[in-house]
Amino acid sequence: MREVLPEAVSTSPEVAFAIVFAFLHCCVHGKAVLREVRHRVFEYCAVGSKRETVFDAHKDRVDKAVEHQIEKNFRMASSLTPHCVPFIVPLLLTRQDTKVFLLQAFLAYVVQSCQTLKLITMSARRVRLFAQLFYLNWMLYGWERRFSDGPEASMMLSAMTFCRIMLVVIEIDSRLHIPGQTGITASLVLSKLHACGCTASVACLALSEGFTLVMIIALSIILESSLRGHFAAQLRSTDAEAMVSGFRRMLRGICDGEVLLDGSLCIKGRNACLQRIMAKPVDANSRFPDLLVNSEEEHQRFHEFITSSNVGEDTAGTPPCLRVSLQGSAQNSVGVDLFHVPLANLYGSGDTYHLLAMRQDVELETIPDARPSDIPRLLIPHTSPPAQKTSQRAPVGASSVASDSVASLASSASEEGVDDAGGYYVPAPGVMRIGINKVHLNYLPACTDDPGMPSLRNFIRPTSWNSVRSKVKHYAASAAENPSAVEPLIFRKGVWFRSLDDPQMYILARKATISVNGLARSRSSRPSPKLWLHLSNLVEPNRTAPSVAMSGISELEERELEEC
Structure with a gap:
C-alpha cells in the first residue's frame, strides 16, 4: 500500500506534460494571480480598518440586503434538503469511518427541520455560525480513514462536494468560504497522504480536490459579486424613483404643475395638473407636442428646446425655460413657462425622460364672466336704488x-x-x-x-x-x-x-x-x-423697499x- 514508484512517475509522458503545462501556466498567469490576491488582501484590511471609523450608508444597506437573502436562502434550503437525509443515512450506517459525517448530517437535519416547523428562526448571524461549524466538522472528517476504493468512497466524495456547493449558495460570504474550503481540501489530501503515502492515487485525489476547490471558490466570488452588484443597482434605482417622485410632488407645491415625458415625448401616467391648466381632459399617453397650439413655429421651438437642453447640461445652474402656448378649452390658448430637466436611463430604459415643470401665466388667462x-x-x-340698475359704466366717485x-x-x-x-x-x-x-x-x-x-x-x-x-x-x-x-x-x-x-x-x-x-x-x-x-x-x-438691516x-x- 505504501510502495512508491518514482521511476514510473518520472518516465510517464502524461505526468511530464502536466508538469510542463503547470510551469508554463504559472509563468504566464502567476503575476496576475499574485497581484489580484494582494489587492484582495489589502482591500479586506482597508475595509476592516475603516469599518470602525467611517460609516457607509449605502454599503450598510447592501449588507442588510445580502443578510436578508441569506436568511431567505436558508429557509428555502430547509424546506428541501432535509428530505435528502433519509436516502444517505443507510449508507452512513453501513460504514464505520463516517461517524463525524453522520453527526454533521444529523445536526443539519435537526436545525433545518426546526426552521421548517418554525420552532427557531435562523438569522444571518446564526447561519454564519452554522456554516463555520460545518467547515470545522468537515475538516475533522477529512482525517478519518475512509479512503478505500469502491463505489462507497466515490459516493461519499460526491455527497460532500454537493454539500460544499450548497453551503456556498446559502451563505453568501466569500471571505468565509475561501479559508473554509481550502481547509477542507487540505485535510482530505493530507489524510490520504498520511494513510497511503506518496502514490498515484494521492496525486489524483490532490488534482481532483484542487480543481473542485478552485471551482467552488470561483462560484463563491462570482455569486457574491453579482448579488451585491444587483442589490446596489436595485437600491440606487429605488432611490432614484423615490427622488423623482418626491421632486414631482414638490414641484406641484411650488409650480402650477409638472409632467413626465418619455423618449417619444409621450405623457407618462395621468396628470391632473395638466388637466387643470388646460381646463379639459388629457389622455394619459398622448404626446405633449400635440397639446400645443396648432403652429409649426411653436412645435419647432419646443423640439429645439428639448434637444438643446439634453446637450451640455449644467447641473449646477438653473434649468432652461421656454414660453409655450397650450390649446385650452373653448379654443383658448394658455401661456405656460416650461422648465426642463432631462432624466437619462430612468426606470432602467435606454431613453432619456423629460421632466417639465409648468408655471402658468395668469395674466394671459381668459376667465369666463360670471352670470x-x-x-x-x-x-x-x-x-343703490333700483333706478340706477342700468347697463352703463359707473362714473368716477359714483355713490x-x-x-x-x-x-x-x-x-x-x-x-x-x-x-x-x-x-x-x-x-x-x-x-x-x-x-x-x-x-x-x-x-x-x-x-x-x-x-x-x-x-x-x-x-x-x-x-x-x-x-x-x-x-x-x-x-x-x-x-x-x-x-x-x-x-x-x-x-x-x-x-x-x-x-x-x-x-x-x-x-x-x-x-x-x-x-x-x-x-x-x-x-x-x-x-x-x-x-x-x-x-x-x-x-x-x-x-416699501426695506434697508438691508431691516430686511x-x-x-x-x-x-x-x-x-x-
Whole structure:
C-alpha cells in the first residue's frame, strides 16, 4: 500500500506534460494571480480598518440586503434538503469511518427541520455560525480513514462536494468560504497522504480536490459579486424613483404643475395638473407636442428646446425655460413657462425622460364672466336704488359703488366694464381706482374629471393654500350631504389672495367666509352645490423697499396684518 514508484512517475509522458503545462501556466498567469490576491488582501484590511471609523450608508444597506437573502436562502434550503437525509443515512450506517459525517448530517437535519416547523428562526448571524461549524466538522472528517476504493468512497466524495456547493449558495460570504474550503481540501489530501503515502492515487485525489476547490471558490466570488452588484443597482434605482417622485410632488407645491415625458415625448401616467391648466381632459399617453397650439413655429421651438437642453447640461445652474402656448378649452390658448430637466436611463430604459415643470401665466388667462343670476340675493347689499340698475359704466366717485360692494373676479380680470348686475359696477380702465374691501368669487371646477380645486389655487397665496383647501374640501363634503342645513364657515385667520391688477402682489382679507349658494339650498337634490368664498375687510400692505438691516420687516408686517 505504501510502495512508491518514482521511476514510473518520472518516465510517464502524461505526468511530464502536466508538469510542463503547470510551469508554463504559472509563468504566464502567476503575476496576475499574485497581484489580484494582494489587492484582495489589502482591500479586506482597508475595509476592516475603516469599518470602525467611517460609516457607509449605502454599503450598510447592501449588507442588510445580502443578510436578508441569506436568511431567505436558508429557509428555502430547509424546506428541501432535509428530505435528502433519509436516502444517505443507510449508507452512513453501513460504514464505520463516517461517524463525524453522520453527526454533521444529523445536526443539519435537526436545525433545518426546526426552521421548517418554525420552532427557531435562523438569522444571518446564526447561519454564519452554522456554516463555520460545518467547515470545522468537515475538516475533522477529512482525517478519518475512509479512503478505500469502491463505489462507497466515490459516493461519499460526491455527497460532500454537493454539500460544499450548497453551503456556498446559502451563505453568501466569500471571505468565509475561501479559508473554509481550502481547509477542507487540505485535510482530505493530507489524510490520504498520511494513510497511503506518496502514490498515484494521492496525486489524483490532490488534482481532483484542487480543481473542485478552485471551482467552488470561483462560484463563491462570482455569486457574491453579482448579488451585491444587483442589490446596489436595485437600491440606487429605488432611490432614484423615490427622488423623482418626491421632486414631482414638490414641484406641484411650488409650480402650477409638472409632467413626465418619455423618449417619444409621450405623457407618462395621468396628470391632473395638466388637466387643470388646460381646463379639459388629457389622455394619459398622448404626446405633449400635440397639446400645443396648432403652429409649426411653436412645435419647432419646443423640439429645439428639448434637444438643446439634453446637450451640455449644467447641473449646477438653473434649468432652461421656454414660453409655450397650450390649446385650452373653448379654443383658448394658455401661456405656460416650461422648465426642463432631462432624466437619462430612468426606470432602467435606454431613453432619456423629460421632466417639465409648468408655471402658468395668469395674466394671459381668459376667465369666463360670471352670470348675474349666480350671485345669491342674501349677499347683495341694497346700497343703490333700483333706478340706477342700468347697463352703463359707473362714473368716477359714483355713490352707487359703496365700500361694501361685491366685485366678480372674472370681470375684474377682464379690465373692461360689464353690464350692471344688481347694482354692482366695475370701473372702466383709466379711471380712478375705487376702494374694494370685499371680493366675491364664484368657483366652479374647470374640469369635471379633476376632483381637486384647481382654479382656486391660482387665486390664493401658496403659503395659505393648504389651509384654505382643507377647509373648503371639508365644507364641501358637509354641503354635499345636506346643503340646506349647513351653516357658513368663518375663517379664524385672514386669507392672502392674489391682487387682481398685479398678480405678483397679494392682499390680505381679514374676514373670510364660506357659504352655500342660495339656489343650492332650495334644490337639495342637486349633487354638487356651488360654494361661495367671501373675502372682506381687504388690506393692501405697503411695499416699501426695506434697508438691508431691516430686511425682515415685511414678514413682521404680514404677521401684524393677520393678527389685527
